[in-house]
Amino acid sequence: MANLLNTLGFDRLPRSDRLELVQDLWGSIAAEGPPALTEAQRRELERRVAEDDANPDDVIPWEQVKARTAARLGAWLTPTEVALHSMPSPRSGARQLPGVERSATPGQPV
Numbered sequence: 710m711a712n713l714l715n716t717l718g719f720d721r722l723p724r725s726d727r728l729e730l731v732q733d734l735w736g737s738i739a740a741e742g743p744p745a746l747t748e749a750q751r752r753e754l755e756r757r758v759a760e761d762d763a764n765p766d767d768v769i770p771w772e773q774v775k776a777r778t779a780a781r782l783g784a785w786l787t788p789t790e791v792a793l794h795s796m797p798s799p800r801s802g803a804r805q806l807p808g809v810e811r812s813a814t815p816g817q818p819v
Contacts, residue, residue: 714720719727746754 719730722730
């Protein structure tokens with residue numbers, strides 16, 4: 710990869726241009742959508758969703774997860790990572806996993 714950066718001259722671009730290039734490159738990757746799951750990955754996701762649906766109270770509160778993570782990482786956290794700890798619980802804005810059906814109520818069809 711370093712050779713490609715040198716060959717194309719990206720290593721000589723100003724930082725702001727390299728950041729813009731990274732954003733454009735990432736945007737082009739994101740526009741393609743998520744990569745296809747293997748059958749094994751799909752089965753594992755479905756297993757985990759079913760387990761979560763069957764045991765909705767078997768969870769660790771998001772605040773506790775954040776506190777444990779901050780305690781473990783301590784001074785290793787960057788300002789960006791610290792800001793991420795103020796994000797809402799994933800369950801509050803849960804999104805559908807591609808290719809995995811999730812029922813609104815455990816045991817009920819979507």
